[in-house]
Amino acid sequence: MVPTAAYGSWPSPIDARLTAAHDGRPEYVGTVGDELWWTAPRPAEGGRRALVRLRPDGTEESVLPAPWNVRTRVIEYGGQPWAGVARAAGGPLIVFSHFPDQRLYVHEPDGDAPPRPLTPLSAVGGGLRWADPVIHPDRGEVWCVLEEFTGEGPTDVRRVVAAVPLDGSAADDRAAVRELSDGRHRFVTGPRLSPDGRRVAWIGWDHPLMPWDGTEVLLADVGADGAFHDAHRVLGGPEESVPQVEWAPDGRLLYASDRTGWWNLHRFDPDRPDEEPTALCPREEEFGGPLWKIGLSWFRPLAGGLIATVHGRGATALGILDPESGELVDVAGPWTAWAATLTVQGTRVVGVAASPRSAAEVVELDTRTGRARAVGRAHADPVDPVYYPEPQIRTFTGPDNREIHAHVYPPHNPDRVAPGDELPPYVVWAHGGPTGHAPLVLDLEIAYFTSRGIGVAEVNYGGSTGYGREYRNRLREQWGVVDVEDCAAVAEALAAEGTADPARLAIRGGSAGGWTTAASLVATDLYACGTIIYPVIDLVGWATGGTHDFESRYLDTLIGPLDEVPARYQERSPVAGAERIRAPFVLLQGLDDVICPAGQSERFLARMAGRGVPHAYLSFEGEGHGFRREDTLVRALEAELSLYVQTFGIDRPDVPRLELKP
Template sequence: MVSTTPYGAWRSPIHAELAASHDSRPEFVGAVGDEVWWVAPRPLEDGRMTLVRRRADGVEESALAAPWNVRSRLFEYGGMPWAAVPRESGGPLVVFAHFADQRLYAWEPDDPAGAPPRPLTPVSAVGGGLRWADPVLPPGRGEVWCVLEEFTGEGPTDLRRVLAAVPLDGSAADDRDAVRELTDDRHRFLTGPRLSPDGRRAAWIAWDHPRMSWEGTELKVAEVGEDGPFAGIRTVLGGPDEAVAQVEWAADGSLLAVTDRTGWWNLHRVDVATGACVDLCRREEEFGGALWRPGTRWFAPLDNGLVAVVHGRGAMVLGILDPETGELVDAAGPWTEWNATVSASGSRVVGVAASPRTAYEVVELDTGTGRARVVGARHVDPVDPAYYPEPLIRTFTGPDGREIHAHVYPPHSPDHLAPADELPPFVVWAHGGPTGRSPQVLDLEIAYFTSRGIGVAQVNYGGSTGYGRAYRDRLRGRWGIVDVEDCAAVAEALADEGTADRARLAIRGGSAGGWTTAASLVATDLYACGTIAYPVLDLMGWLDGGTHDLESHYLEYLVGPFAEVPDRYRDRSPLTRADRIAVPFLLLQGLEDPVCPPRQSEGLVEAVAGRGVPHAYLTFEGEGHGFRRADSVVRSLEAELSLYAQTFGIDVPGVPALELAK
């Protein structure tokens, strides 16, 4: 029976424990012969990442038991942490990075004796040690090639990166000198090498401070000898204002790369000798994205010359491209969002996809028949789908008439209606990155709120990827302005049209979204409260060794060179304007966060102490940048709901009250 109940007080079967236990997404999928392997989170097992194996007979199993944790710390955000090759006998050979010590391990899962993984690389006591990612296993060489990140001191930027070859016989397990370096360390950032079909050439992507990978990168090609470093290294594509996001060799030996030289990440064929390139499917769509983690794959060449591509404007879907004709045919099926992790084997393509009604699943496409099917991590509804929200794709108008893309999730429940004269509270969600994008997929954390009568609006503010280079460059020099304005424009529009209650608007975000949330609270009186998670709050602190190496110069793009615009760093930092915060807020922080260290959050707590602003500061032992453990997600979700209940005057049953200090 449907009851009339105020917004926010609706009872829901989607409790915090349920949302936390389903807070998982398969990633880094790969075809290993007739098998499919991928990395899967285990939030109920202290947030570790495991390898999942789907055998040729369809049996799916967690291949590595606890405490193995398949996750690299390269760039602090990680990268492809494993590689595997099928063998004629003995089953596959697997190499992976273990999070606890960051060593590479070799493992034979079908070993009759059940031998555990054996280490391939040594432990270093210097700084963050040795870290490895984006591995490949070149045929017949007895080595694994990958990116090596090696700390040379105790500081977060005291390090070097090279491409390196590690022997598979274990001879480097206690001997750093046994690791063969394939390149020098002249470039600050690298992706793993891609080997040509004939084994004679390698290709990879490199870039340097102060650029981030979506600003400008270089596509490198070199000759591969029997031993020793790569020879004849040269740049064949890219530069300071052109971002190459991925490179692969096709079966015929041609070089394929995604580059944004047209203003959109399109797929090109590159002439290795001259650097000339041909756009294989010129569209105002993205065939790539922001390269945060090496090993991210938006396309995969097939043996027959076709190319599997993830592409779109906003939402990304899987298609098969004929590079000779430019014809692009999208895969059939209910999935509306495909992740940048595709792999091809023979005529099969495997990837990870989701929709507004399903969470992320491992999907296989048979390009011969056109049939797509779920082969792993199959979505199972944990509750009646009637409790899922019904998202709306919206485009709003911001300052200067600019477009702002957003997904709006109105409150929804089969059990409740609100009083006819009441408008719902709404929470604006600001994604991280800030070069990220909020996909339109089933998210039980969103459903946790919408099924209780609280709306959610995900804003893909200027700076987001998925809408071309000009859209993401809106944030250049204007971080803390464009993102704040765009979120406010969406909130204002929802209130003006009667979709949301203007008096009950909130904003929340983590990482860069935490910055946008905090900056919004100090710049506008639009929001009644906010939830700030593992945020950037003090730009000056970032300049002074306050973050990791990858983003240590990012502010030159987002804010401007400090030497030229020093006042911006002070004036835009929420920490220096904390006296302008006049509404309740919740601050969430992982104590092991190397990207946004706790001292940023601690500074905000000190700045508002005793000022009469209701607030709560919750910290999480063992959590880094983003929460992986189920108990952390539960605690943070319930605290966030309690903040909204207290601020909006809602009686929420069954949720622990958040204690707010003043």
């Protein structure tokens, strides 16, 4: 007979150290000849990103030892940090961005020499940064995005498409870097060269637009000298988001656009600019997503004309699209979330995918046979999967009868049952972004709580991606209102239906989710406590030089222009409404965070001082926006659990006690 124990007190084999060790996922998959390469997290190695190589015989190896860290800081969220080409002799040639100094390096992994720098250092502001590289051996260059700081301020920056010589001549000479675009756009993606080498396409946009609001596709001719000529807009606009553009083998452009209200795939013939683009598979589904990082890929053309594409509504699948007939055939398999990183090589399509029973793994599809299998970082259960939660895909009703999408994870542990008269505590999770999405995948952080008897509800509140532009636009000038209301509606519905204990509800989130958490504690007494993680918390400070360039005008759409609605910035900021908070909370902050700097959190804490609300502040040196180090992840997770244990009255002596001070 299974023993009875109160919710939250159940023993679990999923401890914080195990959870931290499995944090992160593979990213930026690419092919180098017949080999697969990608970046992988290393929480136990200071949170660095390793470059992993999968040889044709199945041998998987880390190419660069610590402390090499393959990651770029372009727009702070980064993007594609490496590129590689196969050579007839000498093995692969790899170019990558090294996180500590942000220089581009070239490396011959089959040789004995260490990586050598290709780009110089700069003492101005944030220096020189590089992303989305493409190696052109015939030109002796790597083309990429250059982000160059021109002053000490976070918005003193310019971005252009640039060419870096592979011979190392620019390692100490900024003048040796060739600028290819004219700098007309504040933000650009990497260039995509046409099959005949005569033209090049890339994406650009400007403040105050974010890339999910409106972008432009630029087209230019490539001269014999390698310069770009006659650059002009061919697609997109201020109310049309194009997050990716590629060339089809026949020289036409393929791109994702939300011109219909959904990110669908389209085709455009640049030789017939007056003709309307062709929608290849018009559906109320997303075939693209928010361009939070430079160089994301939701689709790739195959040599025969077919297109491999990630698509879906909420959950996503990998499909093969025939652009002539519009027929779309999905890959068989358990995966419910495919990341925006696809690569193709011959008849192979490779991406990163996960499911509610498996963490992210590198998956290869053989288009000849239709067979898909995990080939890299294949999921292996670190504990018996009977301890994993069973998610429920739910749709709730919010104010004005609007739909709210959520994933509900009830408490689950085969070794314990709760008393029949007890309802479980629940934590509402608000995702970051806020233009983001909570995917339906195995997350050991969720399992950490559910296996102990604490339920989790992940809310894809209004403003989330995955449900079309109209759903995404619900948050326009309504941040701090719609997200707060939607999370509350889910929590109240779970309590009303008898799923959750109404007296033991909590809310947590990081970044924009940290904002929603803090704003929820200000706006309502629904929650018994909250976990606020590297949050946006002071709108005026954030909008007046308090964050990085990429999001420095984000609030124009989320709140409204500061000069037009200054009172709204004050009214909605948790730092201004701190006196209305009554619930205990823990605030977790990285001291190296330039996106949501620690100063915001410290101003908020100063407002809370002496008010008698139990709270704790944990700050972490060496951590930026998004914790990566194993020790940090462990301490943060245990602190969060301790908050719930103390607030919910759970008997659990095995949790390191977090000191909550009034």
